[in-house]
Amino acid sequence: MSVAARRDPADRMLSIRTIYHEPDVESWPRGREVLERFPDAERVVVPSHQDIPGLYGNAGSVESWVRNKREVLVLGEKRSLQARPNGRSADFIAPSTSNGCAMACSYCYVPRRKGYANPVTVFVNIERILGYLERHAGRQGPKPEPNQCDPVDWVYDLGENGDCSVDALISDNVRDLVELYARLPHAKASFATKFVNRDLLGWDPRGGTRVRFSLMPRQMSRRLDLRTSPVAERIAAVDDLVEAGYEVHLNFSPVVLHEGWHDEWRELLREIADVLGPAARAQLACEVIMLTHNAALHDVNLGWHPRGEELLWRPDLQESKTSHSGQENVRYRARWKRRWLDQLLELIGTELPGCRVRYAF
Template sequence: MDLPRHLLDVRRIYLEPAVEGFARGREILARFPEAERIPVASHWKIPELREGAEEDWLDAKRGALVLGVKKSLTCRPNGRSADFIAPSTSNGCAMACAYCYVARRKGHSNPISLFVNIEEIAGFIARHAARQGRKAEPNQVDPEAWVYDLGENGDLSVDAALCDNLRDLVATFRALPNAKGSFATKFVNPDLLGYDPRGRTRIRVSLMPEAPARLLDVRTSPIEDRIRFAGELHRAGYELHLNFSPVVIHEGWEAAWRELFAQVDAALPDTAKQQLACEVIMLTHNAELHETNLRWHPRAEDLLWTPRWQEEKISQNGATNLRYRAGPKGKLLARFRAILAERMPYCRVRYAF
């Protein structure tokens, strides 16, 4: 599919020197023959994308594309969304969710960066999976397969509108008997329905109630469209899971989630319900992102910044963030799970935090 111009209108392509030596790099460049090409030493070190003023944030997201070569190939143990975090084929995003943690690390504009050495990345994942052998014991990630998270720092459904990296990854996992790929998405891309995953790729469709989504999930697909797309993904052969994230506490939050669960229940086919699982992730925020949002999207902070309910935490990556206080958070999670069990009793919670 062609991305709508309000979401991505590539006018500048920042590219590392080696990009044109890869077929995928040449393919992407050929798609945007009119775009200015700006050589850079590293896809991470582009000051005008990291240091731009907040009012220029969305313009950079819309107009800039970064192409690079993924140099460090590792599969990190995870245990939450997946058994392993695979080497990424991209980072950054055309969307602009107000709570996004990637922007804290890469800079506020955080446009899409695509890695063009897809054959190396896919081959590395396949060899890693082969070394794991058969999964000896079931865990909350999957009872049989080793699951690899493919989209930790972006949305692969958006990336798939720019190149075939995701199609190639789906094909890789289609041929692996002991492994599955997995990624979360907030974007409806009908092209994914033709990738023939044969159950070896898990898509976690991210959902939250419509009202907070309109405020917080900036530039994403509408919730109603995502719910419909979830059923289509299941029918196309993907393993369908849901990602209820982030759970933001506000006045009327319980009723809002009840309504969302009713919408999902009405839309999903019975065969999808029989295999459905979800992850539940409470809001994690950050003081630096709070200050950025106050200058760029202050209304979002009415929901995200509630210090009387939040406390500092050290995240897995070592960053200091804010979460709901441990005592109330446990009660809120229990209440969330009770509402889910009432409305969608067939939906297994893989993990919640």
């Protein structure tokens, strides 16, 4: 085993040198805990976690895209607490306990809003967020009927704007959330991840948290999933998490199409079928999401990882699409996308029988 492989995952992912923080973060216990966790980092007070001159909106920051993810941390307070209805992967999108990510997936949609840098922002008012979520879940009562999110529980997506497995290296916010949903009736937490954090195995989720491992063929992942856990390592972790009390689903996302994609996906699905044990297979489900890209993100990526754009930016296959938030995105042309999606769904049914597809688009 190499020295790099033996290193603590937090050391490999993070080497925090600068912490930008709002003036009042030390009034929160979680803020003090995080500052104490990185005692050697330079502290820079900023008026808002969303307003950091020289970091966000600075085109020059793109040259330090990965370095900022590794070395910069932002602390602030989450002021707007709202569980938004969803209906796809989850019934509700929970208010974020973080924003941004230390990983560097070149298709990530979060940088579309943040500009030329996307390090992790941790929200320190976790007590308020936990209280809000407990009250919200209490108001829902029992789920009246099954839906594609879950047959029994109301599902709350925790990690819309980041990766909870990485966030758990920085603070105890994610553990607090897992412990909350372990005891809440009629409610379940859910988050997608591309990082294997084995600390999660020591927690006690009691079936109240669904971990969704995002997967794509390994050849594609090597080009696009920068700073993530290898695909084989993610697959190998499924059985362990199921044994530890988590529900574990798969997130085939984004599906990036190119010449030879069908054979690559067949290979991935066969690997999953070979590795997963009976307990994991018995509870397995997946979601399938075809790539959506964005011109502004394309321009950012050209500044730090142009080779990835050779796969993501395909005008010969894509067309413009206005998102629900009003952004101008690109997606695979509708008349072809349905055909390709059906081919992948057929492949899942053949190579991974018994894996329920919760939704696909």
